[in-house]
Amino acid sequence: MKEQGKIFMGLAAFVLVMAIVYGVWTMNSDLGIEAAGTTALALAFALCVFIGFYLGFTAKRVDTGAGDNPEAEVADDAGELGFFAPHSWQPLSLAIGGALAFLGVIFGWWLLYWSIPIIVIGLFGWVFEFYRGENQNQ
Known part of the structure; x- marks a missing residue:
């Protein structure tokens, strides 16, 4: 989970840079910043930060998975993944x-x-x- 958290934090940094670039690029002297796209990119940044923080925080509380071990084999991640509810209406x-x-x-x-x-x-x-x-x- 630690690696996935790092990936989402990296994605958050990229989206933040793109939000700033988009806001500057679409700035109009009469109307100001284009609000819809800039707001959407800012919210996408916030969501990436939320997910990255959650994954990083959870990685500290659970055992290290095979995805965090650079020398792990595919078979190391096999086994029971947890309890999932049977059919539900x-x-x-x-x-x-x-x-x-x-x-x-x-x-x-x-x-x-x-x-x-x-x-x-x-x-x-x-x-x-x-x-x-x-x-x-x-």
């Missing part, structure tokens, strides 16, 4: 609720009355999925 509920919420922005805020309960039900169902039903931990 909760993401479908969240997707439907999210789609209705975004449609509410387009067609009218009244759609949020139906979308928010669907999102809440899907969120609680996903969080507490392993506390009830066939996937309950014993």
Whole structure:
């Protein structure tokens, strides 16, 4: 994870330089800096910094992986990657609720009355999925 963190921090530095270059290049004496592209690049920089910081911070707390060892073989990274939930219907509920919420922005805020309960039900169902039903931990 340490290497991935360095890659994202390097990407963040590149995007910051490009944001500055883009802002200077598109500067108009009458209108100022072109706002949409400069803002998008600044937000991309912030996202790269967030991901790079998270990966670097997490790398300090977990064991060194095969990706951080320059002499590692491909087979060194084989094995169990973690626990992943079996089939779940909760993401479908969240997707439907999210789609209705975004449609509410387009067609009218009244759609949020139906979308928010669907999102809440899907969120609680996903969080507490392993506390009830066939996937309950014993």
